[in-house]
Structures are given as structure tokens and as C-alpha cells.
Amino acid sequence: MAHHLCSSTSSVSLHDHHCFSNSLSPPRMLQLTPFQPMLKPRNFNYSVKLNSLSLSKPSLQVTKVSLQEPLSAETQNSNPSKSPNSQFPDKKSSSSSKSYIWVNPRSPRASQLRRQSYDSRYSSLVKIAESLDSCNPTVEDVSNVLVSLGDNIIEQDAVVVLNHMSNPETAPIVLKxxxxxxxxxxxxxxxxxxxxxxxxxxxxxxxxxxxxxMVERGVKPDNVTFSTIISCARLCSLPKRAVDWFEKMPEFGCEPDNVNYSVMIDAYGRAGNVDMALSLYDRARTEKWRIDALTFSTLIKIYGMSGNFDGCLNVYEEMKVLGVKPNLVIYNTLLDTMGRAKRPWQAKSIYKEMMNNGFLPNWGTYASLLRAYARARYGEDALNVYKEMKEKGLELNVILFNTILAMCADVGYTDEATEIFEDMKSTETCKPDSWTFSSLITIYSCSGKVSEAEATLNEMLEAGFEPNIFVLTSLIQCYGKANLTDDVVRTFNRLLELGITPDDRFCGCLLNVMTQTPKEELGKLTNCIEKANSKLGYVVKLLKEGENFEGGIFKREAAELFDSIGADVRKAYCNCLIDLCVNLNLLERACELLDLGLTLEIYTGIQSKTPTQWSLHVKSLSLGAALTALHVWMNDLSRALENGEEFPSLLGINTGHGKHKYSDKGLAGVFESHLKEINAPFHEAPEKVGWFLTTKVAAKSWLESRRSQELVVA
DNA sequence: ATAGGGTTAG
Structure with a gap:
């Protein structure tokens, strides 16, 4: 990463470093969703002192295709003889027997006539419906529009007109x-x-x-009535009312059929009553209702909502066993749920299967795929979907743009994000919102591009958005990396001016900035931290004051701090505090914190022992914490040697691969040079990425020589 | 398109 690191003062050797799922990162709004994991891979810098750490069957089986002229007002008023459709009998002549054309209903001619005659009638009815939607909800105005229908209205006309209406004020008048x-x-x-x-x-x-x-008028409701009302309740997000209506059906002599079951399965699912939804499915199955693809899609969705993602796949398998062919809706639903499940590999294989079965992806397919890949940080795959959508002219909406930009922020695709942002701005339908700007500012901040971050901030302000806590957190991180401490302070004050309360993540970012700031500037930041979180401020103060306080106080205060913050940021705080200790040459304090971290189970499994190998796992630690853990481990090994304990044939340190987009050099690289510096005989294992190994013999002799050196020094 | 089921999310 091209961050500007803290200035290389001679006393502090600085190392670019990122840490993994333990890190505090500039927040993204995406992380507020329950489906997001608590923590993300993120980059960080630590400055560390190294030496310390159907068309229904044509109902016109009628052979009679005689139909009226199109029922538009114009044709009503025009001279029938001038009608362009003069091949058809006009309305006036329709009363004469000659006006009927009798055609074999199976002939192509019949179907042609059917279509033409249907089309013209139908489209006039649709126009009338539109006029009725926009006219005043009075009997007079409605009647005036309906006059154009003429007197030969048939029941079906009424159905078509009402079916196309959308105005709830005029519709009852039309019905009447x-x-x-x-x-x-x-x-x-x-x-x-x-x-x-x-x-x-x-x-x-x-x-x-x-x-x-309708009941009062003595009209008996049927299954369609119920499914319509039930789905209305569902659409109003009132699934419980949907259930009430379903339960009323027997009272009106209606037996639920497959459609009612299907709608209810969905309604129960939305009401959060998964058990009822599934028991209806069971009932539908045992009563041998034909369960169609749409219902299976609903079931898959219900399983997905309840987090039972294997259940989704089981339903899919069961569906195939029952001989129901998957359709595009099924595939899209499956892709969507696999995305929610954070199983991009399964989304990929379902997509492949879909393509092999000859389906062409539509907008929803791409949207689900993009979401599945982006949320799981399958960067290349997500970008490929994006490119394909672009090629096909399928436009993304704001949410999708934001999803892919958030992914770019996470994996460090700075240039790609810039390009996508430009694409977004060139669309007519899509305007960047505060989420968009937030992701971009995060991207520029993480990659150390101060001027780009500031330019995007200005663009955001021009677009009328106030900076929110997400943006300000990113900016603080940005200025911190660039070692622009005064700008960090200025940004902090802006947060307070805007009346925003700093949250755990924001404070953690400030703390992280401190780990990258030269000693002489730390004072400016401790002021901010004290204002932001007094507990954290106190711990930092104790830490900075070094040895001048009673033993035990520090650890107790730190424990209280960890207790007061969210579990998702504990590790990050602990890592940062240890890094600060290491930077300030307070190795003992660092060990105390590491010990506290282990006691509180902020860190787990740092050391492990099997009969054949003893290991140190530092994957989730910051550099300072990792070096502290190494220090502790070496002391433990020395003690084991002194006690004459049997050593295993292998000893290993696992740093993880340590590759990150925003980072030039990961934990592995920094660790390697540190191991060299202290002459530790650990060597990178060619077969096992992220592992440094040594043998019993080499380890023992190194520990011996270290002890004798220490004795010499003493 | 011709009386009933779903599709868009952070």
C-alpha cells in the first residue's frame, strides 16, 4: 500500500503492516447488517519497534369472431365506413346476421382474427381503464368516461377494465x-x-x-377472493392478517387449494412462522397438491430467511425428485440465498448448472450473483459479473453499485472503484448516495490517497450530504496514515461539532491512529481520545505514564475497558494497545495486555501443542501483539528446556499468508526479518504458506545460546 | 395482457 507512514524518526523503526480479522477498520455501512460478519480483513499500519515487537386456452372456441370496432372514443364518433379496420363488421352492422364471420376455430385464419380482434378491443379497454384512473372519483366523471364503451357491454369488458385500474377511489364507482x-x-x-x-x-x-x-350483497367469496386479500395483507407487511384471512376460509365454505397454500406458505414465512409454513408444505405434499416451481421458490426463500441454508438446498433437491423442473425464478432465488449464506462457491456451481440447463441470466440473476460474490469478497468474480452486465446494457441500481463499491473497499480495488464510480455517475437513473461516498472515501483513505479522499468528501458535500460517522472515521484513518495529526484532530472536532457521538469503532480508529503517530504528537490525540471515550482515555493515560503507577491498576482498568466495549472491537482495541506499548518500549505492559487478552478470551489458541509439534499462532494478531506473543513463547520454551521437558520434532510459527491489497508487506514478511534479526532458526516452509518451522535440535541449540548470551549480559 | 402466487437487496 502506498500509505504514507509515520515519519521515520530515528528512534522508531516503522513497518507497514496490516492485520486481519482483528483489525479496526474504517466502517462501512454494510457492516450494520446482521448478515455481515463482525469483522473484516482490513489493513492497518503499525509502527513498531522491531527490537522490542399461459395464454389461457383461447376462450374463443367460439367460431364467431364478430367483434365490435375498437372501442375508443374516436372510433365511436367516426364514420364506420372510414374505419381502417373495414374488413371487420362495424358495430352498427353487427346486429345483422351478415356481420358474423364464421371461421374454423383451429385454422390459422381464426387465430389471426382472434388476435387482431382481441388486440383492438383489449387495448381500448385498457385506455378506458387509464382514463378512469385519472378522472375525478365522482359518479358523473366516471360515467362520462364509461359512456365511450357504448351500450353493448359484456361482462368480460367490465372485468378487463377493472383489472387494469389502479385508482382505489374510482374503482368502486366503476364497479357500481x-x-x-x-x-x-x-x-x-x-x-x-x-x-x-x-x-x-x-x-x-x-x-x-x-x-x-360483497358478503352483504350475497355474493359468495371464492378461493381467488381469499388469495387476493391474503396476498394484499402480505404486501402490506401484515402477514398476521394474512393468516387471519386464511383461517376464515372454511367459514365461507372455501377449501384452500394449491394457490392458497402457496400464498400462505409465503405469508407464514414472512410472519416469521417458519414451522407453520413448513407444515403447510407438508400438508400440501401429503394431500398431493401439485406444488409448482413458484411455491418451491417461496420455500427456498423461507429456509433462507430462517438461516437454514442447507434446508434451501434440500428443498431444491426434493423439488427435482418430485419432477418439477427448475426455472429462472428458482435459480435466482437459490443464487440469492447462497449469497446470503456467504457461500459464493455454491452460487457459482448453481449458476453453472443453470447455464448448462439452457437458461439465460436476467437482471435478477446477475444481481443475485453480484451480491453473492461481492459480499463474500470474491473480487474477480464480482467484477466479471459487473462487466457482463455492462456489456449487456443492464444497469445497476444504487444498492448494487454500493455493494460492489463496498467490496472494492474491502479488497483494495482502488482503480476499479474509481472506474465504477464514474460509470455510476454516467447513468441517468443512479445517483451516488451517502453510502456510495462513504465507500469511496474509505477506499481512498485505506490506500493513503489523501487528496482523492478530500476531493470525494467535497463532492459528497456538494451533493448535499453531511459527513456521517462512517465518513469521518475513514478520514481520521486517512489522515492518521498520512501522519497529518492536525487534520486528525480537526476531523475529530468536526465530528463533535456535528453532534455525532463517537462509537466504539471510531474510538478504535483513533487508537489505531495513535499506533502510527510519532511519540511527540501523541498528546494531541490523547486529548481527543479522552473526550471520545473516558475509559479508553484513562487506559491510554496510564499506559503513557509508564511505570509510575501502582501495579494492578493498569490491568484492572484495561479489563474494565474491554468489558465496556462491543465484543466485535475488543481484539482490535487490545491489539492497538499492545502496539502502543511496543512503540513506547513498554514490553512488560504489552505482556500484561496479552495476558489479559488471553484471560478474557480475546485471544484464543495462540499456543498449541501436539506430541509432534509445538506451535505459535499469530494470524489474528497485530504486529506488536505478535511480537509480544513470540517473546512470551520463547520464554515458555526456555523454561521448558530448563525443566528438561521433551521437545517435539517440529516447532512452528503460523503467521498466515499475510497478503493484502492495501499492504506491501504482510505479517509474514515482517516476522521473517525479525526472526532473522534475533537469529531464530525458523525458516519459511515451502509447502505450507504462512508457516515458519524449525527442528527440535535447532530450536534447542538456539535457546541454549540465547540463555548463555543473557548470562553474559547479566 | 384477458379474475388468484414472486422478483429490489445495503
Whole structure:
């Protein structure tokens, strides 16, 4: 990484370093979701002193294709003889027997006529529906629009008109109009389509009122009535009301069918009642209802929402066993749930299967894939999906753009993020929001690009967004890395001016900045830390005062601090505090903190022993903490040697691979040079990445020579 | 497109 590190003062040797899932990072809003892991791989710098650490069957089986002229107002007023569709009989002549064309319904001619005649009628009805949506909700205005239908209205016309309406004010008036003028044979259908209008507007109140009205009028509700109201309740995020309606069905003589089950499976799932959803599925299965792909998709989603991701895959397998062919919706749902499950590899194999089965990805497919890859930080895969979407002209929305930009921030794709941000701005539909700016500022901050971060901040302000805690945390990290301590302080004051309360992560970032700041500037930052979090301020103060305090106080205060902060930041705080100790040459204090970290189980499994190998695991430690742990381990090994303990054939240190986009040199690299410096006989294992190994013999002789050296010094 | 089920998330 190109960070500007803390100035290389002669007394402090500085090392670029990042640490892993223990680190405090500039926050991203993504991390607020429950699906996000608590911690992410992140970069950090530590300055450390090294030497210390269906089209329904054509219902026109009718051979009669005689139809009226298109029912638009214009044609009503125009001279029929001038009608462009003069091949069809006009309305006036339709009363004469000659007006009927009799055609074999199976002939291509019939289907052509059907389509044409249907199309023209249908589209006029749709236009009338639109006019009804925009007219005043008065009987007069509604009647004026409906006049254009003429007098030969059939029941189906009424159904089509209402089915296309979306205005909950005019729809009941339209319904009444038809009820008064038509002899309805299936009045329930008219009610059902009116209920759909209310559902479109998410107006459950009106839908329920309409239900009462129909019952009062003696119209018997059917399964469609119930599925419409139930799905309306579901759309209104009132799944419990959906359940109430489902339970009312028997009361009205309705037996639930497969669609009702399907809707209810979804409604129960959304109500959080997974058990009921699954028991309905069982019932549907034992009652041999045909369970279709859509219902399986719903089931997969329910399992996914309850976190049972293997359940999702089981349903998918069961579906195939039952002979239901997966469709695109199923695949998209599976991809989505595998993304939520953080199983990008499974998303990948499902996508492959989908392609092999001849399906073409649609926007939803790409969105699910992109999310699955981006959330799991499969950088290359996510970028490939992005490129493919771009090639196909599929535009991302803000959420998707933000998802991929957040990934770029996590894996250090600075240039890619810049390009994607430009793409985003060039779209007409998508404007960057505070999340977008936050991710970008984080990216520039992590890669040490101060001027870019500041430019993006200004762009954000121009777009009318106030800096939030996420942005300010990133900026503090940015200035900290660049060793611009005064700008860190200025940014901190800005946070207070904006009335934002510093959170654990923000304070952790400040603490992390301290680990990168030269000694003589630390005072400026301790002031900020004291204002931000008094407990942390006190611990830092004790630490800085070195030995001048009673034993035990420091550890107790530190323990209290760890108790007061979120479990997700404890390790990061502990790492930073140890780094600070190491920087200030307070090795004993560092050991105390490491010990406290072990006691409180902030750190686990640092040392391990098997009959054949003793190991030190420093993967999740900061450099300072890792070097402290090494120091402790060596002392433990010396003691074991003195006590005549049997050594295993191998001794090893696991640093992890230590590669990170924002970092030039990882923990492994720094550790390697430190091991050389102290002549430790550990060597990088060619077969095992991130491991430094030595033999019993080499370890023992090195420990011996170290002891004799110490004796000499003494 | 022709009375009922889902699709968009951070």
C-alpha cells in the first residue's frame, strides 16, 4: 500500500503492516447488517519497534369472431365506413346476421382474427381503464368516461377494465356502474378484480371493506377472493392478517387449494412462522397438491430467511425428485440465498448448472450473483459479473453499485472503484448516495490517497450530504496514515461539532491512529481520545505514564475497558494497545495486555501443542501483539528446556499468508526479518504458506545460546 | 395482457 507512514524518526523503526480479522477498520455501512460478519480483513499500519515487537386456452372456441370496432372514443364518433379496420363488421352492422364471420376455430385464419380482434378491443379497454384512473372519483366523471364503451357491454369488458385500474377511489364507482348496468353471471369475478385494485395500492382496509360489502350483497367469496386479500395483507407487511384471512376460509365454505397454500406458505414465512409454513408444505405434499416451481421458490426463500441454508438446498433437491423442473425464478432465488449464506462457491456451481440447463441470466440473476460474490469478497468474480452486465446494457441500481463499491473497499480495488464510480455517475437513473461516498472515501483513505479522499468528501458535500460517522472515521484513518495529526484532530472536532457521538469503532480508529503517530504528537490525540471515550482515555493515560503507577491498576482498568466495549472491537482495541506499548518500549505492559487478552478470551489458541509439534499462532494478531506473543513463547520454551521437558520434532510459527491489497508487506514478511534479526532458526516452509518451522535440535541449540548470551549480559 | 402466487437487496 502506498500509505504514507509515520515519519521515520530515528528512534522508531516503522513497518507497514496490516492485520486481519482483528483489525479496526474504517466502517462501512454494510457492516450494520446482521448478515455481515463482525469483522473484516482490513489493513492497518503499525509502527513498531522491531527490537522490542399461459395464454389461457383461447376462450374463443367460439367460431364467431364478430367483434365490435375498437372501442375508443374516436372510433365511436367516426364514420364506420372510414374505419381502417373495414374488413371487420362495424358495430352498427353487427346486429345483422351478415356481420358474423364464421371461421374454423383451429385454422390459422381464426387465430389471426382472434388476435387482431382481441388486440383492438383489449387495448381500448385498457385506455378506458387509464382514463378512469385519472378522472375525478365522482359518479358523473366516471360515467362520462364509461359512456365511450357504448351500450353493448359484456361482462368480460367490465372485468378487463377493472383489472387494469389502479385508482382505489374510482374503482368502486366503476364497479357500481357495471353492477347497475349489467346482468352479471359471475359477480364474484368483478369483486375479485376490484380487490386487485386495492391490492395494487396496498390498501388492505378498502379490500376488507369490499369483502364485507360483497358478503352483504350475497355474493359468495371464492378461493381467488381469499388469495387476493391474503396476498394484499402480505404486501402490506401484515402477514398476521394474512393468516387471519386464511383461517376464515372454511367459514365461507372455501377449501384452500394449491394457490392458497402457496400464498400462505409465503405469508407464514414472512410472519416469521417458519414451522407453520413448513407444515403447510407438508400438508400440501401429503394431500398431493401439485406444488409448482413458484411455491418451491417461496420455500427456498423461507429456509433462507430462517438461516437454514442447507434446508434451501434440500428443498431444491426434493423439488427435482418430485419432477418439477427448475426455472429462472428458482435459480435466482437459490443464487440469492447462497449469497446470503456467504457461500459464493455454491452460487457459482448453481449458476453453472443453470447455464448448462439452457437458461439465460436476467437482471435478477446477475444481481443475485453480484451480491453473492461481492459480499463474500470474491473480487474477480464480482467484477466479471459487473462487466457482463455492462456489456449487456443492464444497469445497476444504487444498492448494487454500493455493494460492489463496498467490496472494492474491502479488497483494495482502488482503480476499479474509481472506474465504477464514474460509470455510476454516467447513468441517468443512479445517483451516488451517502453510502456510495462513504465507500469511496474509505477506499481512498485505506490506500493513503489523501487528496482523492478530500476531493470525494467535497463532492459528497456538494451533493448535499453531511459527513456521517462512517465518513469521518475513514478520514481520521486517512489522515492518521498520512501522519497529518492536525487534520486528525480537526476531523475529530468536526465530528463533535456535528453532534455525532463517537462509537466504539471510531474510538478504535483513533487508537489505531495513535499506533502510527510519532511519540511527540501523541498528546494531541490523547486529548481527543479522552473526550471520545473516558475509559479508553484513562487506559491510554496510564499506559503513557509508564511505570509510575501502582501495579494492578493498569490491568484492572484495561479489563474494565474491554468489558465496556462491543465484543466485535475488543481484539482490535487490545491489539492497538499492545502496539502502543511496543512503540513506547513498554514490553512488560504489552505482556500484561496479552495476558489479559488471553484471560478474557480475546485471544484464543495462540499456543498449541501436539506430541509432534509445538506451535505459535499469530494470524489474528497485530504486529506488536505478535511480537509480544513470540517473546512470551520463547520464554515458555526456555523454561521448558530448563525443566528438561521433551521437545517435539517440529516447532512452528503460523503467521498466515499475510497478503493484502492495501499492504506491501504482510505479517509474514515482517516476522521473517525479525526472526532473522534475533537469529531464530525458523525458516519459511515451502509447502505450507504462512508457516515458519524449525527442528527440535535447532530450536534447542538456539535457546541454549540465547540463555548463555543473557548470562553474559547479566 | 384477458379474475388468484414472486422478483429490489445495503
Amino acid at each position: 356502474h357495471f353492477q347497475q348496468r349489467l346482468k352479471l353471471t359471475k359477480e364474484v369475478i368483478l369483486y375479485n378484480v376490484t380487490l386487485k385494485v386495492f391490492r395494487k395500492c396496498g390498501d388492505l382496509e378498502r379490500a376488507e371493506k369490499m369483502f364485507d360489502e
